[in-house]
Every structure is written in structure tokens, then in C-alpha cells.
Amino acid sequence: MRVVCLSGGVGGAKLAAGLHDVLAPGELTVIGNVGDDLEILGLHVSPDLDSVLYTLAGLNDTERGWGREGETWEALESARSWGGEGWFMLGDRDIGLHLVRSQALRRGETLSGVTGRLIRSAGLKTRLLPATDDRLRTQLVTPAGTFPFQEWFVARRHEDEVDALRYDGADVSRPAPGVIGAIEDADAIVIAPSNPFVSIHPILSVPGIREAIERRRVRCVAVSPLIGGHAVRGPVDRMMRRLLGGTTPALVTMCYKGLLDALVIDAADETAETDGAVVVTDTLMLDRESARRLAQTTLEAAMETPS
Amino acid sequence: MRVVCLSGGVGGAKLAAGLHDVLAPGELTVIGNVGDDLEILGLHVSPDLDSVLYTLAGLNDTERGWGREGETWEALESARSWGGEGWFMLGDRDIGLHLVRSQALRRGETLSGVTGRLIRSAGLKTRLLPATDDRLRTQLVTPAGTFPFQEWFVARRHEDEVDALRYDGADVSRPAPGVIGAIEDADAIVIAPSNPFVSIHPILSVPGIREAIERRRVRCVAVSPLIGGHAVRGPVDRMMRRLLGGTTPALVTMCYKGLLDALVIDAADETAETDGAVVVTDTLMLDRESARRLAQTTLEAAMETPS
Numbered sequence: 001m002r003v004v005c006l007s008g009g010v011g012g013a014k015l016a017a018g019l020h021d022v023l024a025p026g027e028l029t030v031i032g033n034v035g036d037d038l039e040i041l042g043l044h045v046s047p048d049l050d051s052v053l054y055t056l057a058g059l060n061d062t063e064r065g066w067g068r069e070g071e072t073w074e075a076l077e078s079a080r081s082w083g084g085e086g087w088f089m090l091g092d093r094d095i096g097l098h099l100v101r102s103q104a105l106r107r108g109e110t111l112s113g114v115t116g117r118l119i120r121s122a123g124l125k126t127r128l129l130p131a132t133d134d135r136l137r138t139q140l141v142t143p144a145g146t147f148p149f150q151e152w153f154v155a156r157r158h159e160d161e162v163d164a165l166r167y168d169g170a171d172v173s174r175p176a177p178g179v180i181g182a183i184e185d186a187d188a189i190v191i192a193p194s195n196p197f198v199s200i201h202p203i204l205s206v207p208g209i210r211e212a213i214e215r216r217r218v219r220c221v222a223v224s225p226l227i228g229g230h231a232v233r234g235p236v237d238r239m240m241r242r243l244l245g246g247t248t249p250a251l252v253t254m255c256y257k258g259l260l261d262a263l264v265i266d267a268a269d270e271t272a273e274t275d276g277a278v279v280v281t282d283t284l285m286l287d288r289e290s291a292r293r294l295a296q297t298t299l300e301a302a303m304e305t306p307s
Numbered sequence: 308m309r310v311v312c313l314s315g316g317v318g319g320a321k322l323a324a325g326l327h328d329v330l331a332p333g334e335l336t337v338i339g340n341v342g343d344d345l346e347i348l349g350l351h352v353s354p355d356l357d358s359v360l361y362t363l364a365g366l367n368d369t370e371r372g373w374g375r376e377g378e379t380w381e382a383l384e385s386a387r388s389w390g391g392e393g394w395f396m397l398g399d400r401d402i403g404l405h406l407v408r409s410q411a412l413r414r415g416e417t418l419s420g421v422t423g424r425l426i427r428s429a430g431l432k433t434r435l436l437p438a439t440d441d442r443l444r445t446q447l448v449t450p451a452g453t454f455p456f457q458e459w460f461v462a463r464r465h466e467d468e469v470d471a472l473r474y475d476g477a478d479v480s481r482p483a484p485g486v487i488g489a490i491e492d493a494d495a496i497v498i499a500p501s502n503p504f505v506s507i508h509p510i511l512s513v514p515g516i517r518e519a520i521e522r523r524r525v526r527c528v529a530v531s532p533l534i535g536g537h538a539v540r541g542p543v544d545r546m547m548r549r550l551l552g553g554t555t556p557a558l559v560t561m562c563y564k565g566l567l568d569a570l571v572i573d574a575a576d577e578t579a580e581t582d583g584a585v586v587v588t589d590t591l592m593l594d595r596e597s598a599r600r601l602a603q604t605t606l607e608a609a610m611e612t613p614s
Contacts, residue, residue, distance in 0.1 A: 072381050
């Protein structure tokens with residue numbers, strides 16, 4: 001069984017880890033968002049790819065919720081003391097990976113190439129593909145101006161309301177090698193419980209990816225990032241309210257118009273309106289075991305014979 | 308009083324710190340070797356400049372003898388685990404500086420420009436100038452092949468005998484801004500107790516620097532890197548034996564032919580042959596206080612009326 005999972009950062013990484021655990025080795029391909037990549041201190045940082053990598057490899061910090069476990073911050077503190085940018089939190093172990101990747105990219109390796117090497121270094125059989133090897137950067141249009149994702153999210157603490165999003169570079173980007181093939185060969189497609197606007201839409205904005213999912217002959221199932229209408233983490237609820245006028249499951253489905261055969265939602269979001277294309281379960285992933293349960297339920301929803 | 312000090316790494320940095328302490332703020336200019344600079348993990352590393360910077364700022368590790376005090380090694384260990392080069396020891400705090408410098412160089416800043424910013428970040432009034440902003444790399448010709456300095460010194464543990472040295476790039480390099488002016492304006496010139504072949508000769512190989520010292524109207528004094536014919540640290544004694552046939556003070560003077568008015572040697576190296584151009588003292592710098600004493604003696608030798 002071959003499964004493709006479109007994933008953003010932390011929430012997506014958790015579901016990806018659950019899928020990785022319940023599938024046989026090599027059955028899972030994760031297509032990761034690169035819209036929130038950034039260059040800082042001369043390093044190319046791919047936060048969403050790294051969240052998936054660290055989580056799959058069991059290296060992630062489960063308490064803090066992002067980055068690596070047992071992380072230290074000496075290099076960043078030192079860089080700050082020498083006048084370097086210090087607003088983006090880079091741990092020492094994290095920097096070790098960024099150094100390896102940045103060096104490879106400067107030598108002309110592709111992002112998908114180096115990501116594959118990193119995944120193999122961690123001994124993982126799951127494939128992790130960036131949506132594109134080309135430069136694609138999510139920009140948030142707010143009343144205070146337009147900001148690259150990390151500047152809005154980290155430096156400005158995602159306090160500015162979002163009126164619109166731009167995926168700069170998307171129009172001329174190409175899917176990374178393997179992305180379209182993985183979608184076409186998949187027995188099921190899963191959209192992780194990530195923020196549609198800043199995690200999944202950037203992936204879908206790469207010409208060819210949305211179209212490949214639209215012409216699927218298998219089921220595509222998304223997991224809602226909301227529990228009781230609230231974000232488990234991050235600003236997705238606020239963004240949905242401002243951009244779509246609410247946080248109902250129907251509005252999540254609307255984010256993926258033409259792409260979904262079913263939406264997995266939390267029991268807290270079940271209403272009278274909930275129709276047959278909705279699967280209700282407990283979507284909170286508190287640990288790897290609950291991620292596996294949600295992955296199992298999601299896969300079952302994806303393998304159901306379409307009604 | 309304006310003093311110029313030509314310096315390599317650890318030994319040079321100690322004397323530079325001694326000079327920094329005994330001179331008034333702003334009186335000292337250190338011209339640092341860049342022949343052992345390297346690019347590793349995508350970082351531009353200038354080990355000799357950093358030894359001077361860390362020692363002047365009191366950030367150096369006095370027990371290990373190189374690098375920063377309280378250093379940790381998480382980023383390097385992580386980089387290794389992801390397939391990155393791990394043979395060159397880069398501590399986390401050290402990496403913080405390398406990130407800031409590498410980013411600045413990639414943006415087009417000069418090495419002397421960013422070095423000046425780093426010195427000012429540390430609150431230091433001493434000037435630290437790389438000999439050149441251009442690429443200059445010391446190569447060691449050995450029976451096992453020709454190696455860049457750090458590959459020979461660190462990766463191959465300076466076990467290969469050295470038959471000759473090359474300063475690649477020196478012929479087309481230009482002195483960094485301020486270097487020639489500092490030498491011309493100096494009231495005294497000091498050559499630190501660094502390895503002549505791999506620390507001082509690369510500086511002198513930059514066209515214009517040797518000539519500026521040769522036409523001095525002030526005294527130039529070197530401090531021998533030997534104590535009792537042995538290197539305090541590193542392979543200078545072995546190199547001198549193979550390249551010059553011995554380790555006497557006269558052979559140290561020969562390394563700086565045409566440049567020296569006096570050589571400061573350790574009492575352990577005093578012999579009957581020792582002539583008037585030699586100043587005998589205790590040259591072992593065990594701590595900052597002994598570095599200050601040696602700096603004071605060296606300055607006195609440099610300020611003597613030429614006989």
C-alpha cells in the first residue's frame with residue numbers, strides 16, 4: 001500500500017509519524033511544505049521538512065513542541081553577541097543539520113536531493129519530498145504590511161491579522177522529482193492536520209500538484225487541524241475566521257475544494273450539519289500512540305469504497 | 308605609541324593580549340595570518356584571527372589552549388550525524404561567530420570589514436587586521452603529497468614532514484586596508500612567537516608587507532617561538548630542523564632575514580654565540596600576567612635606540 005501525505009510542520013509531522021508507524025517500511029511518502037523556508041545567518045532553514053524529519057526519527061522535542069530534544073542554544077547566543085540576527089530560534093543540534101543542508105545547496109545539490117540524504121542518514125525508509133526544489137515563499141498580507149512567513153509568525157508573533165496570502169515563486173516552480181509520481185502511484189492521499197493557508201496551500205500552489213490530486217483514482221482524506229473550532233497550535237482558527245468567516249468542518253473542506261473524499265474531524269466539531277463525507281474521531285495527538293490511532297482511522301477512511 | 312604586531316594563532320594571540328594590556332587603548336594593531344583559513348561545513352573559518360580575538364576579549368579557553376572557554380560541541384556532533392564533515396573541531400560558540408562572518412562575506416563584506424565589526428562587538432579598541440582580504444592559503448609540501456594547512460595540521464595531525472611551503476594566492480593578493488599604513492605609522496613592530504613558516508611568512512608573502520617592514524625607520528623585534536630549542540606548542544621545531552637544520556636563535560633570526568633589529572629568546576636558548584641583537588628573558592606565557600611581562604620586555608627591546 002502506497003500512501004502520500006501532504007504535510008506542514010508540527011501537526012503534520014505528528015500524523016506523518018503515525019502513518020510511518022502503521023504502514024510498512026517504504027510505503028509512505030511525505031510531501032512537505034517549503035513556503036516557510038528561510039535564509040538566516042547564512043543558513044537555509046526548512047522548518048516544516050525538519051519537523052517531519054525530527055518527528056519521524058524520534059528526535060523532536062515533545063514538550064516544547066518544535067525543534068530537537070535536548071537542544072542547546074550556544075551558537076545562536078554567540079551569533080547574537082557578534083551582531084548576528086537572533087530572532088529565529090536555532091538550536092545547536094538544529095544548526096548542525098542546517099550547516100549540512102546549506103553547504104549541499106551551495107554546492108548545487110537540490111533540496112530534494114539533500115533531504116533524501118538526511119532521511120537516509122536517520123535510517124528512515126519513509127520518503128520525504130519537498131513540494132518543490134524551487135524557491136517558493138509564503139507571504140502574508142496584513143494591515144501592517146506584507147511579510148514573509150517567519151517574519152510574520154516568529155518576529156511579529158503572528159499578531160497581525162491576515163487579509164490574504166501570496167505564494168511567491170509558485171507560478172514558476174516545478175514539483176520536486178518524485179512528487180507527481182508519488183501522487184499518481186498512491187493508493188491513498190492524506191492531507192495532514194496542518195494550517196491550510198500556510199502549510200498545505202503552498203504545496204498545492206506548485207503547478208501540477210493540485211492537478212495530480214484532482215485527477216486521482218483513489219481517495220483523498222484530510223484531517224481537520226481544528227478541535228472544537230480552535231487550533232491545537234498556531235493561528236489557523238483566527239485565519240479561518242477572518243478569511244472564511246468561521247471554523248466549521250465545512251469551511252475546512254472548502255479549503256480543499258475538489259480535492260477531498262472525506263474529512264476527519266474531532267468529536268468536538270461534530271454538528272447536525274455533519275454529512276457522510278465526515279469521519280468523527282479523537283484527533284488530538286498527545287503522543288506517538290495517539291498519532292498512530294489517528295493515522296489508522298485516517299487510512300481506513302481513505303481506503304473505504306467511495307459511496 | 309603605536310605598535311604593530313604580526314601574529315599567528317595561539318602563541319601570537321597570547322603576546323598580542325600582553326601588548327594590548329600594557330599599551331594604551333587603540334595603540335596596538337595586530338596583523339593576523341589568514342593562510343590557515345578554511346571553508347568547512349559552508350563556514351569561513353579564520354582560526355588565527357579568532358585566536359587573537361578570543362584571547363584579547365578574554366573568551367579563550369586557557370586549559371585546552373585554543374577555541375572558546377565553556378565550549379560545547381552539539382552542532383558539530385549533529386552535523387556529523389547528518390553526514391557533514393567532522394574532522395575540524397568547531398564548538399557551538401565558535402560556530403556562532405563563523406555564521407556571522409560567513410554571512411557577511413557572502414554579502415560582499417571584506418574579511419577586514421567583518422573582523423573590525425567583531426572586534427568592536429567585543430568592545431576592544433585594539434585593531435585586528437587580516438594580512439589580506441584576498442584568498443591566501445598555506446600549502447604544505449610533504450612526502451605524502453601537498454595539503455592545505457588545516458588538512459595537514461588537524462586531519463593528518465601534522466605527522467607528515469614538511470619539505471616546502473607554498474602560499475597560494477599570495478602573489479596576487481593585496482594587503483588589507485590599513486595594513487601598510489599601520490606598519491608605516493608604527494613606533495615599533497613586533498613579530499609574535501608564532502611559527503615563522505605557517506604563521507608569519509604567509510603574512511610577509513602578501514606583496515607590500517615585507518617591503519613596508521624592510522623600509523622601516525623604527526625597530527622590529529621578534530619573539531622566538533622556541534624554548535630550549537623546542538616548540539611550546541605545535542611543530543615549529545620539527546619544521547625548523549628539517550627545513551633549516553636546527554633550532555637555534557640564529558636560525559629563527561634567519562627566518563626573518565632583513566627584518567629584525569632584535570630577537571627576544573628564552574633563557575633556555577642562550578648560548579655563547581648569542582650576540583647583541585638578542586634579548587634574553589623568560590618567554591613562557593603561562594597566563595595573562597606572564598604575557599604582559601613578555602610584552603613589556605619586547606616593547607623595551609623595540610624602543611631601544613639602535614646601536
